[in-house]
Amino acid sequence: MDYYTDAIFRALELIITLDSEVIQIVTTSLKISISSTFIASIISIPLAIVIARNKFKTKKFINIILNTLLSLPTVVVGIFVYSLISRRGIMGELDLLFTPTGIIFGQVLLIIPLITALIRNVIFSMDEKLYKTAVSMGASRRQKFKLLISEARYGIIGAVIAGFGRVLGEIGVSMMLGGNIKGVTRTITTAMSLETNKGRFAFALALGIILLSLSFLINLITYYLQEGKNYARR
Amino acid sequence: MDYYTDAIFRALELIITLDSEVIQIVTTSLKISISSTFIASIISIPLAIVIARNKFKTKKFINIILNTLLSLPTVVVGIFVYSLISRRGIMGELDLLFTPTGIIFGQVLLIIPLITALIRNVIFSMDEKLYKTAVSMGASRRQKFKLLISEARYGIIGAVIAGFGRVLGEIGVSMMLGGNIKGVTRTITTAMSLETNKGRFAFALALGIILLSLSFLINLITYYLQEGKNYARR
Amino acid sequence: EVLTMATTTSTENSGLLEELLPPFEEKFEVRVDVVAVGTGAAIELGRNGDADIIFVHAREAENEFVANGYGVNRRDVMYNDFVILGPPSDPAGIKETETAVEAFQKIESEGAEFISRGDDSGTNKKELSLWDNAGITPDGSWYLESGQGMGPSINMANERQAYILADRGTYLAYSGDIELEIVNSGDPVLFNPYGIIPINPAYHRHVNYQLAMALTGYLTSQQGQNIINNYQRYDEQLFYPSAIEAENLEE
Amino acid sequence: MQEDKIIELKNIEKICGDRKILNIDNFAVLKNKFNFIIGGNGSGKTSLLNILCLVDQDYQGHLYYKGQKINKEQQNLELRRKFSVIWQDPYLYRGDVFYNIALPLKLRNINQNLINKKVKEIAARLEIQNLLEQSAHTLSGGERQKTSIARALITEPEILFVDEATTNLDEESIQFFNSHFADLVTDEMTVVMVSHDRRQIKQLADQITLLKNGEIKTTKKLNNFNFELFGAGIESPIVEIV
Amino acid sequence: MQEDKIIELKNIEKICGDRKILNIDNFAVLKNKFNFIIGGNGSGKTSLLNILCLVDQDYQGHLYYKGQKINKEQQNLELRRKFSVIWQDPYLYRGDVFYNIALPLKLRNINQNLINKKVKEIAARLEIQNLLEQSAHTLSGGERQKTSIARALITEPEILFVDEATTNLDEESIQFFNSHFADLVTDEMTVVMVSHDRRQIKQLADQITLLKNGEIKTTKKLNNFNFELFGAGIESPIVEIV
């Protein structure tokens, strides 16, 4: 059972030879997961702030629902979005099924609860004085919002990274909505799943190594972009 | 495409009739995901504190690795643990493959990075004065640690809830290491996956509804256990 | 142009499609998108009009599909065969049996562990019909339902030293990594016919019926059938063409 | 000096949980004057300040600015921008001292050159010019306080609210602070100040309001400051300061 | 009164980033005395206190307790438990006031009955007995400070470190605080106190140490307090306080 040396060699081989198929699936994976994370973040950040900061009657309920949705299985998201974008669904005309856009649609739904819940937790833990001070400095609602995001930025970035990790390593949604079509919607994870089904564990692992290397690279860049020095100092 | 009404009816039917197979998979799912979350938390909480609080040379690197592991795909964990506990693996003697314990093993590895990274973020954002004050009050190292956990409890519970959601809704590891054996290792999610492959989307959705109801219930209980009043007040 | 074909995982995993489709894609300047899922899911995709054509092996379900008007012009394309796998030590002594039904009866009487896919796939349906023929209702601790695809199920049988019914293609793909051997094969009831069904354009107006028919034509043509006939893996032929007579094929 | 009322409160009640922490029928801030609010710990001084400076708009009763009733449902951004507050326990934002001092101007979209000039000016006056690039969370207690003072003064507010601002300051800084105010107030500034500092009150106060348990015990306008008169008949030891 | 040195520092250097914030060759805390540390904002008072009370063990140089060198690598738990600190900017833990005041005793595994008794006693003396069940984060500035004072006094420490504790306190509380200390110190307590409060210093100080830019400018032991003598020759305006 020497999957590992085999897997590492294969991974290196695939990377060094710039295997065109591998390049293609890596590009697809990246494009999809970055788009999903971006869109989900745009939605989740304000959503989390509204939930964390506003007082409304159903707040308790919304919070529990949000925590519940953290266990949303990919299959449920897959079937749900499928029922919308399938030919017989209400969005069938748009022809999103088995396209990268279809996957993004599903992944966005998958991680909105995660990113929102994590950012909500961050906002909860912020010092109340932040808001008072912002108001007294003459901040408009919008500016207060921006100031809050800036204060909570490390926590928010942490939540977004968790969301990105989730979609990059996710299989179910990509499989059901993308269809793992070679050259079109095949991603690193669906390819891995395929190889695993074929019994080619070493090859699947090689793809896994590539995926993790990619993730490492992206996290490295993020780390330095987010004022690595300050981050490390704390 | 009337999956939904169909799914809701079926879910209700399954719940009301206390379908014995459903009860069985629900029990298995719960047992497995609670165990995984518990074990992973026991490991992750101290780990996160060590990473967040200590100064060591490789800290930056460890942090990036931790963020990277957030994108660990279930397939990679599956193959890795499989290679350990399969008959030919070094832990083959223990006969863990295709048992609930095997699934727990894999799930623990899957969520350790998630819980650890999230708790690390929480600890990062704690006020530095907390430690100074604890030391000046005469806290031993152990007591400082306990005080920190108590101060960060909402954040820690948030991270643990995220981990629980991840394993409850997770499919890949349960499938590969449990084998989805009827009556033994079939969980709600692997059953859903099976029904989906059979094309019985409505039935899969019904199981999804049961899973989410379960998760809702658990989150409701957690919410009230964790001093719901204080939580809501903030 | 794009033609979406829903098929089963085992078909795609065999690698046949990668030989079979490119000449067609070239000739018709079309891209064939292969979506490989479980048999039931493939049929459901067809029913919802999310595929233009389906390529599966589950004769009864296929007939029902056509009878309900979802598909038209079903054609037989090829067949392969199922084999019964078991551990080399063959504790139930299946190697001595002749027919598949005999083999199943012996497995049950010896109480040897058997892995069923239990997923309503073509393979699963074939297995259930064999139990039926053997007059047995499979039940008990020796009978495990894996609820998974062929490959993972073979792996499970290998791990547990159990018997299993598998398609030859997947078995060959796994043969390097497993100890299981063929303990029974060749019985005509183990043949596994594949059919292709274009989606009914009267039911789903948007489907690419023209191209679906073109693909049907191509697969059942001499060119398509030849490729199937000559496709080899692990030095064995995996599929046998069934649309035209053997004497009309070329090497 | 005229005695215009720039802010007036009428029938204010503020309830937190099951405690009524403020209960004020009538209170006015005098224009261009030093308005002191004094009282024991927990008497409601900070809570009152929060309402006066429009940071807290969640209370019963009404607030008038120059005779006009203020709508609590609104942001009142324009009005708020005429005010500045130095908080009892200042919150500094993640970033360096420069960033913190410059923030109120940035929020008002002032151009960067002017911001640079003004920040340097005010920092020099408070003798924190060498800290401008230091991260705010590494500051000493007094340095934090000075940063928050600079941040409040930089907008040249019409009304300045001060909640025990000389807390943590060294003698020199307190001197600067007090004299700076005396300068400023001649320049059309109104000051509302919470303080326990007897000297400060003596030196500056035009009006003193004594709070106890969320209620106003006495308000005195003082021209020729007379401690004895003011203190007469009030039991609170607070009065002894004055 | 003897002049035993209970804590001594030798050749202390503390560097933060690229700033040397402390540079002290020699410093001693006198036993059973009031040891005042004074100096301008940012002069290093709090940093010095951190080192003296063993909260900060990350510096160059050595600390001696009753003549014995303290190992900076160790927890020094037993020794630390003889100390208490009232911080300049107190941190209160999530929970009510009772919980916060009781914490140091809980950490010492005192039994709950005794804890209850002691908390009630100290809270009554500081007049915060009605706040015991209030959530710590809703307290007013002075109430926070009093809670932190109660928390420090409850362990009856051998050495009490105080960093501008009267900040935010009302006059009454300051009086209590100062007189309470005068009582306590006769009971074998040593006090190290950072303060800007001229009155406090006058009233209590036995030794005054003046810091400037992290260095000790002067240390004076005072029996018959003489401001003029002490101030002579030092340029810092800080000295004017004394």
Ligand SMILES: Nc1ncnc2c1ncn2[C@@H]1O[C@H](COP(=O)(O)OP(=O)(O)OP(=O)(O)O)[C@@H](O)[C@H]1O
């Ligand atoms: N991490 C750091 N980086 C740079 N400078 C620092 C750091 N930590 C503290 N300082 C500086 O060290 C100096 C001494 O700080 P300290 O808190 O000891 O002052 P202090 O005498 O207590 O002043 P105050 O009266 O204002 O409380 C300050 O100027 C502060 O800005």
Ligand SMILES: Nc1ncnc2c1ncn2[C@@H]1O[C@H](COP(=O)(O)OP(=O)(O)OP(=O)(O)O)[C@@H](O)[C@H]1O
């Ligand atoms: N959410 C709350 N729940 C209960 N009591 C509260 C709440 N918020 C404030 N209080 C109480 O209201 C009272 C007034 O607080 P405030 O901060 O206005 O006092 P203050 O006069 O500024 O006192 P200090 O001089 O100590 O700063 C305090 O006793 C405080 O404990």
Ligand SMILES: [Mg+2]
């Ligand atoms: Mg106050």
Ligand SMILES: [Mg+2]
């Ligand atoms: Mg200080």
